Amino acid sequence: MIEVRNLVKSYHSKKGIVVGVDHVSLKIAKGEIFGIIGYSGAGKSSLLRCLNLLEKPTSGEVYIDQVELTSLNKSELRKARLKIGMIFQHFYLVSSKTVFENVAFALKAARKSKTEITDRVLWLLEIVGLADKKDAFPSQLSGGQKQRVAIARALANEPNVLLCDEATSALDPTTTKAILKLLKKINEDLGLTIVLITHEMEVVKEICDKVAVMQSGRVIEEGTVYEVFANPKEDLTKEFINTILHFGLPDRLIANKKGKIVKIVFKGEVAEESIVSDMLQTFKIRGNILHGKIEYIKEVPLGIFIMEVIGESIEIERALSFIKQRVEVLEVFDDAA
Missing domain, CATH: 3.30.70.260 (ACT domain)
Known part of the structure; x- marks a missing residue:
């Protein structure tokens, strides 16, 4: 479904070239929830943004559904991106538009008919549990409700892939659990492949099938969530797991x-x-x-x-x-x- 081959993303800074993603290769199966965990600066968000070419890789290849994205022209890339939804930590809703209008925006951009837009938006709001909020404005919503609107918007054009960039980091623990439960339901009901960036191992444990641990731009450990928890090999992985399974002795x-x-x-x-x-x-x-x-x-x-x-x-x-x-x-x- 998703394959990353020897991906490199470098940035130019005053101090010279900074490597954000350093020769990363990954395979993510269709219908999988794949977690990428690391501390700030590990390169995980840069990697995620390379998956839909919001960040253009310096080198390497990104395949989604066997299509190599970096080889596409602008028109082809716009079409490919319709099948890649994305949600962010800070929601990015348009404050002057209603919940309905925020979700409908992507459908209007895709030139769907008014009937198609109405039917699709109402169906999506039902899925995310906000059917009664369609006429509300973002300022009238809680953080969890805003993220639900963002999820509905990301699903508007029936994507095959959903990219989640620290989607629960701004939420309280109870709301985080509710959003993760919603993502899991969407994954199961719609067969969506989800790539989830986080710095919290509890999030990985809650819904992910596999996980990759990133440090200094590299993937240092990868495997099923169960095996990584049961037998972590790298010190950083053990550090993350220790936030959940703390076994220090006096x-x-x-x-x-x-x-x-x-x-x-x-x-x-x-x-x-x-x-x-x-x-x-x-x-x-x-x-x-x-x-x-x-x-x-x-x-x-x-x-x-x-x-x-x-x-x-x-x-x-x-x-x-x-x-x-x-x-x-x-x-x-x-x-x-």
Whole structure:
């Protein structure tokens, strides 16, 4: 559906050339919700804007539905962009126009008939839950309602792709959840491919199928959201995940440990089994749970536990071997996670 090949985007500044996107390659499947996460300056927004050529890449290729966008002339690009909707953090609604008129704007630009415009706008406002606000002005709306109008406007010309640039960053947590739920519903009901830029791992966890982590213009880690949460490889990825699955331990617990402190990751159905209980009953050891949590990512359980295992060295080794045979990740460490 979307393929980015060796994409580079450079900018000229007073200090010389700054590389915003540095040789990035990605594949995003049709109907997928793909998250791109990184801190400010990582290059994620520049990458997103290259997907519809709001930013023209310095080099590299962008394919959407097997069409290479950088090879199109202006007329062809305008036509291709009709199938790529985009929403932003700050909504960008026209304050002097009603909700109906804001959504209708793109349809008028596409020269749709008055009947087509009316039918389409009313249908879209029904989808985003704003049918009763069609005659309201942006100043009369909450932040969440404004973003719903922006989503309806982005869907006006029946796009195949929806690009979301920090679409929930200006919203409170409750409204963010509602907007993410709406995006997920649109994805499922309309079969839309969604590319979502964020600096919040909670957003990725909530609705994304896959995620790419960006740092200094590069993609440093990529995979399904579940696998990235279960087994992050890069320090930055671990830092993002730690904002949700925080497992730091007080120094006094480390200083006063009597046995071995281990971190165990249970993936899938194993997270709902009694493996730790079985271990404690099978071997002559004691276990002290220091931290633990089960998260559900795409309804699949992911359990992470930190515990102290106390007993004779040989029994501890036998117990840890028992665990290792049943889980994919077991880490023995002496410092706080």
